[in-house]
Amino acid sequence: MVEEAQSPFIEGTNIQFALDSTSLGAAKKCLRYYKQTIIDGWRRRDESVHLRWGGEFAKWLEFYHKCRAAGIDYEDALEETLAYLLYATFEWKSDHPTKNRETLVRSIIWYLDAYKDDLAKTLILKDGRPAVELSFKLELPWNAATGKPYILCGHIDRMIEYDDAAFVQDQKSTGGSLGAYYFKQFSPNGQMSGYTVAGKAIFDIAISGVMIDAVKVLVGSTEFARSFTSRTQGQLDEWLEDTRKWTGIIKFAAENDYWPMNENSCHTYDGCAFREVCSQDPKVRQSYLETYFHKSFWNPLEPRL
Amino acid sequence: LSELSELFDRDPLKLTKTDRRAIIQKYRDDRQKFLLGQKAPRAAKPKSQVIDLDSLDI
Numbered sequence: 001m002v003e004e005a006q007s008p009f010i011e012g013t014n015i016q017f018a019l020d021s022t023s024l025g026a027a028k029k030c031l032r033y034y035k036q037t038i039i040d041g042w043r044r045r046d047e048s049v050h051l052r053w054g055g056e057f058a059k060w061l062e063f064y065h066k067c068r069a070a071g072i073d074y075e076d077a078l079e080e081t082l083a084y085l086l087y088a089t090f091e092w093k094s095d096h097p098t099k100n101r102e103t104l105v106r107s108i109i110w111y112l113d114a115y116k117d118d119l120a121k122t123l124i125l126k127d128g129r130p131a132v133e134l135s136f137k138l139e140l141p142w143n144a145a146t147g148k149p150y151i152l153c154g155h156i157d158r159m160i161e162y163d164d165a166a167f168v169q170d171q172k173s174t175g176g177s178l179g180a181y182y183f184k185q186f187s188p189n190g191q192m193s194g195y196t197v198a199g200k201a202i203f204d205i206a207i208s209g210v211m212i213d214a215v216k217v218l219v220g221s222t223e224f225a226r227s228f229t230s231r232t233q234g235q236l237d238e239w240l241e242d243t244r245k246w247t248g249i250i251k252f253a254a255e256n257d258y259w260p261m262n263e264n265s266c267h268t269y270d271g272c273a274f275r276e277v278c279s280q281d282p283k284v285r286q287s288y289l290e291t292y293f294h295k296s297f298w299n300p301l302e303p304r305l
Numbered sequence: 306l307s308e309l310s311e312l313f314d315r316d317p318l319k320l321t322k323t324d325r326r327a328i329i330q331k332y333r334d335d336r337q338k339f340l341l342g343q344k345a346p347r348a349a350k351p352k353s354q355v356i357d358l359d360s361l362d363i
Contacts, residue, residue, distance in 0.1 A: 079325050086325075087317040102313060109332040221339045 005302040010145055014039050014254040017144035018151040020300035021191035027250050030262035036274055041297035042289055044273045053099035058157050058171045060085045060108050062133040065122050065158055069130035078112055098217045107215055107222040114224050120160040131159035136198045142244055150247050153300035165208040168195040172214045178225035186212055186229040193239040196231045
């Protein structure tokens with residue numbers, strides 16, 4: 001029996017006490033965007049394929065690393081991963097040219113072959129488990145309501161030892177270039193700071209930073225590149241204090257049910273998913289949402305399967 | 306390609322070890338081709354022509 005995840009909101013309110021980088025990032029981008037995605041659960045119909053592909057890619061790499069940590073040799077671990085992947089994704093039908101089952105299989109095989117002799121080794125936790133697929137919940141030292149502390153949630157793909165230092169490893173996929181410009185987005189970056197804080201606090205490991213393992217998926221090929229991002233203790237302290245202030249801002253918006261639009265975020269990258277919605281008259285936005293979006297709620301407390 | 310599509314469409318529980326090895330090998334071959342293509346020398350670009358305007362009788 002699968003247990004239903006606890007709500008990340010204080011009962012009877014829109015005050016979110018369990019937050020992750022997705023929900024914090026949404027609020028920082030635009031409080032209206034946060035309301036539409038995190039509270040109302042709207043998602044563009046074509047967005048789910050990217051989430052699914054990225055989730056599957058990280059999940060099967062985690063599976064492979066667990067096999068390796070259990071002592072299975074490279075070829076057998078790769079074949080075992082493929083066997084389970086093909087079985088688990090058999091019902092997945094995607095018409096997307098780059099995010100589908102075949103590009104997933106290709107990317108897993110190419111990635112593992114490319115990093116077959118990787119110097120990055122899976123860390124073994126103090127309890128003997130390999131540091132792979134680690135969901136965390138870190139109680140923050142301030143409250144959402146009396147006796148209800150905020151919780152920082154997240155999921156770490158893998159923790160590694162590399163060049164005598166410990167890092168969190170995070171998988172990212174993109175259709176764009178993997179040059180230096182791509183990796184600049186990870187500093188400053190709340191998700192990477194959160195991983196570093198959690199790695200230190202929960203797993204009691206002196207984390208040097210995050211290794212970002214990026215894949216560029218095209219129709220006929222997959223390319224790989226990696227980069228590191230690190231944080232000083234001063235930067236982590238600052239991030240934590242900023243997070244405290246952001247939770248206050250989100251709570252204030254929820255209590256007043258007022259979610260101001262941040263127009264400066266509408267046009268970044270390829271443009272916000274809700275740009276066409278927010279550019280309509282308020283009276284017609286709801287029907288626009290119902291036509292081009294569907295509901296899929298993001299819950300940071302939901303365990304990954 | 307059709308053989309690979311057939312393997313992808315087949316009930317995963319009916320795939321044999323040999324089938325899975327065939328999928329892995331097919332993608333390894335593709336990767337080798339891709340890597341070779343990346344390393345292949347590109348055709349030299351034609352040198353841009355510089356015209357000495359003073360030499361022209363205009």
